Amino acid sequence: MNGGLPVAPDAVLNQKYPFTLPPLPYATNAVEPAVDAQTMGIHHDRHHAAYVTNLNKALETQATLHQYTLGELLMGLRRWPAAVQTAIRNNGGGHANHALFWNLLAPGAASAAAPTGKLADMITRDFGSLAALNAALKTAAVGQFGSGWSWLVKTATSRLAVRGLPNQDSPLLEGELPIVGIDVWEHAYYLKYQNRRADYVDAMLTRINWDVAGAQVE
Numbered sequence: 618m619n620g621g622l623p624v625a626p627d628a629v630l631n632q633k634y635p636f637t638l639p640p641l642p643y644a645t646n647a648v649e650p651a652v653d654a655q656t657m658g659i660h661h662d663r664h665h666a667a668y669v670t671n672l673n674k675a676l677e678t679q680a681t682l683h684q685y686t687l688g689e690l691l692m693g694l695r696r697w698p699a700a701v702q703t704a705i706r707n708n709g710g711g712h713a714n715h716a717l718f719w720n721l722l723a724p725g726a727a728s729a730a731a732p733t734g735k736l737a738d739m740i741t742r743d744f745g746s747l748a749a750l751n752a753a754l755k756t757a758a759v760g761q762f763g764s765g766w767s768w769l770v771k772t773a774t775s776r777l778a779v780r781g782l783p784n785q786d787s788p789l790l791e792g793e794l795p796i797v798g799i800d801v802w803e804h805a806y807y808l809k810y811q812n813r814r815a816d817y818v819d820a821m822l823t824r825i826n827w828d829v830a831g832a833q834v835e
């Protein structure tokens with residue numbers, strides 16, 4: 618990441634206190650059938666909203682942190698007062714992760730486009746093929762014990778890698794740029810898929826907006 622803040626396809630990493638919930642960039646039914654409208658609505662309006670509310674509560678009395686962006690708060694976690702590190706990790710991570718997640722899903726019935734340009738070249742170099750990358754993302758998603766995310770990241774040495782991270786841990790905590798994230802908390806899929814996480818992951822891998830993902834590495 619060359620030491621600087623990543624350029625995200627959404628502006629949320631540049632938000633400062635007080636943080637705000639961006640609207641969903643499409644209707645709640647726009648990613649059906651992969652994500653049903655009820656799950657989409659609850660996930661955004663209640664779960665994501667709660668991360669924003671709780672992040673603001675935690676930072677309300679931390680005036681010295683109000684000058685920092687969300688991206689800076691996550692990347693610099695170990696520099697902040699111990700009393701707020703967990704709240705920033707969980708709720709700041711939850712805010713950043715979900716804001717990216719909504720933008721990464723392609724609305725509409727048509728298949729999402731395949732990666733192009735620099736991202737396509739990096740996938741070929743580091744995984745061999747999109748199919749191999751998708752298989753790695755699925756393995757990390759299905760294998761994540763409990764709640765967490767499967768991530769495609771750009772490492773500090775500008776390689777692509779897949780990570781399975783617990784809870785709302787952002788790749789930014791380790792200085793890695795999130796490119797694609799698949800939320801495997803049960804709140805993301807249980808209403809429609811119940812315990813069939815693998816089926817949910819298969820569906821999500823057909824809905825990735827690769828143009829948005831590719832904008833992260835340009």
Ligand SMILES: [Fe+2]
Nearest residue numbers: 664800802805
């Ligand atoms: Fe979630």
